[in-house]
Amino acid sequence: MMQSTEPSAAKIRVCHIITLLELGGAQQNTLYTSAHLDRRRFEVSLVAGPGGLLDDEARSIPFMETHWIPELVREVSPTRDFVALLKLTALLRRLKPDLVHTHSSKAGILGRWAAHLAGVGALVHTVHGFGFHPGMPSLKRQWFRTLETWTAPLTTRFLAVSQANLDCAVRSGIFPPGRASLIRSGVELAAFRNGARRGSLRTELKISPDAPVVGMVGCLKPQKAPVDFVKVAAEVSRRIAGAHFLLVGDGELRGAVEREVVQHSLAGRFHLLGWRRDIPSLFKNIDVLALTSLWEGLPRVVPEAMAASLPVVATRVDGTPEAVVEGETGFLVEPGDVSAMADKISWLLEHPEVARSMGLKGRERVGEFDIDLMVDRLEALYESLVSEDTGARPRAGGAASYGGGD
Numbered sequence: 001m002m003q004s005t006e007p008s009a010a011k012i013r014v015c016h017i018i019t020l021l022e023l024g025g026a027q028q029n030t031l032y033t034s035a036h037l038d039r040r041r042f043e044v045s046l047v048a049g050p051g052g053l054l055d056d057e058a059r060s061i062p063f064m065e066t067h068w069i070p071e072l073v074r075e076v077s078p079t080r081d082f083v084a085l086l087k088l089t090a091l092l093r094r095l096k097p098d099l100v101h102t103h104s105s106k107a108g109i110l111g112r113w114a115a116h117l118a119g120v121g122a123l124v125h126t127v128h129g130f131g132f133h134p135g136m137p138s139l140k141r142q143w144f145r146t147l148e149t150w151t152a153p154l155t156t157r158f159l160a161v162s163q164a165n166l167d168c169a170v171r172s173g174i175f176p177p178g179r180a181s182l183i184r185s186g187v188e189l190a191a192f193r194n195g196a197r198r199g200s201l202r203t204e205l206k207i208s209p210d211a212p213v214v215g216m217v218g219c220l221k222p223q224k225a226p227v228d229f230v231k232v233a234a235e236v237s238r239r240i241a242g243a244h245f246l247l248v249g250d251g252e253l254r255g256a257v258e259r260e261v262v263q264h265s266l267a268g269r270f271h272l273l274g275w276r277r278d279i280p281s282l283f284k285n286i287d288v289l290a291l292t293s294l295w296e297g298l299p300r301v302v303p304e305a306m307a308a309s310l311p312v313v314a315t316r317v318d319g320t321p322e323a324v325v326e327g328e329t330g331f332l333v334e335p336g337d338v339s340a341m342a343d344k345i346s347w348l349l350e351h352p353e354v355a356r357s358m359g360l361k362g363r364e365r366v367g368e369f370d371i372d373l374m375v376d377r378l379e380a381l382y383e384s385l386v387s388e389d390t391g392a393r394p395r396a397g398g399a400a401s402y403g404g405g406d
Contacts, residue, residue, distance in 0.1 A: 011043040012386050015097040017088070017111035019074055019104045021052030023249075023275050024219060025161075025185050025300030026103050026128040028054070029374070032186065035061045036375045042382070045095055047088065047111070049073050053275060067091055074106055081110060088114035098386045101378075103128060105144070109151050116154045122385040127160040127169065128185070129297035129318065148174050156385055161185040162298035162319020183378065185300050186371025191280045192307035193363070201285040205244070205271050212243045212349040215286035217279060217301045218293070220251035225315075227253065227260050228292040228338055234264035235342035240349050245270045246286060248279070283308040287355060288348050293317055294335045303369035306362030311355045313344045323369075329362035 016034055021027045031054060034044050045065040046058055049072035058066050069091075071084035092100065092114055099122040102111035108125050115123050130148065149172075152158075158180045160166045166180050202209060214236065218224035226247060233245040247257065247270070254272070261270045276282060279301075283289070289305035291314040298319030305312050306323065312330035314320050315337075324330045331344040348355040 011039075011041060012099065012382055013043045013045070013095070013097040014382060015045045015047060015092065015095055015100050017047045017100060017102045017107045017114075019072055019107040020049050021054035021058055022219065023053045023277075026126075026297075027052065028300070029185050029371070030103050031058055031061070032188075032371055033375055033378055034058075034064055036372070038379060039063050041379070045097065047072075047091065048107075049084075065095075072107065072110065076106075081106075085110050085114055085117075089117045092118035092120060098122060099124060099382055101126070101382075105130065105148075109147055112151050112154045122156045122382075123154055124157050124159060124381070124385070125155050126183075127158060127165045127297065129165065129295060130168065145172055145174070148172075155179070157181060157381065159183050159381075160297070162296075162322055164318040164322065165297055168318075181381070183374055183381075184369050185298055185303075186374030187300060187303045187307060187366070187369045188371050189307045189366060189369070192283065192304050193309075194280075201282055205246075207244050207285075208242065212240055212288075213246060213286040214243065214288045214290055214345055214349075215246040215248065215282070216290045216292065217248040217304075218291065218299070219249050220247075220253040220257060222253065223294055223296075224249075225292040225294050225335070226257050228336065228341075229290060230257055230260040230264065230266070230270065231338045232290060232292065232342045232345065233266060233270055235339065236345050236349070237264075237266065237269060239342075239346045243269065243349065246273060246282070247271070248273045248276050248282065250274050279304065280308065283310060286310065287352070288313060288345055289330075290341065290345060291315065291320070292335070292341065293320070296320055298322060303366050306359075306366040307369075309356075309359035309363045311348055311358035311362065313341055313348065315341075323366075325361075325365070329358050329365060 016030050018030050034046050037044050047067045047069060050068040050070060069084050069087050071080040073080060088110055097120055100115040100120050101124040102108045103126050112123050112125060152175045158175050160182055161184055163182055166182060169175055170177055216229045220226045229247060237243050289310045289312045291299060293315050296318040302312055302320060302323045312324050314324055314332060315335040316332040317335055321332055324332055326332050333340040
C-alpha cells in the first residue's frame with residue numbers, strides 16, 4: 001500500500017474495484033488509468049482480489065492505496081461473495097471515496113452494492129463484456145442478466161468499450177440510453193508502432209526469418225476458444241508450407257490446447273508461449289493476428305495489432321467489427337467457423353502485399369484507441385459526475401450521450 005504525501009483537501013477521491021488483476025485488457029486499462037490520473041486533481045485507491053499476475057504492478061503505482069479482498073473471486077460462491085460484500089462496504093465507509101468505478105462482472109455487482117451501502121455518491125461501471133453470453137445454459141444466463149438489471153439503478157453512469165455492448169444492454173433492459181457512454185479500451189499506440197523489428201523471437205523459436213507466422217494472444221479460457229486456433233493452424237499448415245503459429249497466454253484450457261497440438265502433429269510448428277509482456281516486439285515477428293473468441297467486449301489485442309500494422313482475422317462477435325473493417329484492415333468470420341478462418345489466413349499469407357496494405361490501413365484507423373485519450377475522457381467524466389451532485393442517485397434521461405461519450 002502506498003500513501004500520497006501531497007495535500008488532498010481539494011482532490012476527488014476515486015476508488016477502482018476489479019475482481020482479479022490478471023493479464024487482460026480490462027485489468028491493464030484499469031492500472032494505466034489508476035497510474036495516470038492527474039494527482040493534482042485526484043486521490044486514487046484500488047481494490048481487487050489477490051493472486052493476479054499484475055498485483056505487484058498495482059503495488060508499485062506511486063501515490064495510490066491498494067487493498068486486497070481475499071473473498072473477491074471470479075467463481076460464484078454465496079458465502080465468499082457475502083463476505084466480500086461486507087468487507088467492501090466496510091472498506092468504502094473508511095475510504096469515503098467521492099466516486100467508485102467498478103470493472104468486470106463480479107466486482108461490478110458486489111462493488112456497486114457495497115458503494116451504495118457505504119453511501120458513495122457517484123458510481124461508474126465499465127462494461128468490458130457481460131457475464132452472460134449465448135454459450136451459457138439459459139437459466140444461468142437469465143440469472144446473471146437479472147443481477148445486472150437489479151444493480152443497474154444504483155449506477156450513475158455506465159461506460160462500455162464497444163457500441164455492441166451498449167446496444168446489448170439497452171436491448172436487454174439493463175439500462176436506458178441516457179445513462180451510457182462509449183469510451184474505448186485504450187492502447188499505448190507508440191509502443192506498438194515503434195516495436196523492434198524481427199529477430200530475437202524467431203531465433204529463440206528456431207523460425208526462419210522468411211517463414212509465415214500467425215499469432216494469437218489471449219487467456220486460454222472458453223471465451224477465447226483457443227482449441228479452435230489449433231484447429232485453424234492445422235488447416236493452414238496443410239496449405240502453407242513452413243507456416244508457424246504462436247499462441248500467447250495461459251489458463252484452464254492449456255491442457256486441451258496441448259492435446260490438440262499433438263493430435264494434429266503440429267509439434268515444432270505450434271509454439272505455446274505462456275504469458276508474455278513483450279507483445280509489441282512479439283508482433284513484429286508475425287504476419288497475421290488471429291482471434292477465435294466466442295464473445296468479447298472489444299478485444300484490446302485487435303487495436304494493438306492494428307497499431308503494429310498487422311492484418312487481423314477475427315470472429316464477428318460483439319465489438320470486434322467496430323475495429324476490424326471487413327476486407328480493408330482484415331477479415332471477419334463467424335465464431336466457431338474454423339475452415340473460414342483458415343481460408344482467410346491462408347489467403348493473406350499467399351498475398352503478402354495485400355496483407356501489408358491491410359496492416360497499414362489498420363494503423364491509420366487506430367487513433368480512437370489512444371490510451372491517453374481514454375484517461376482524459378475519464379478525468380472529465382469523474383469531475384462532471386462529482387460536481388453534479390456527489391450524493392444523488394442516477395437520474396434517468398441524464399445528459400450522457402449514448403454511444404457518443406462525454
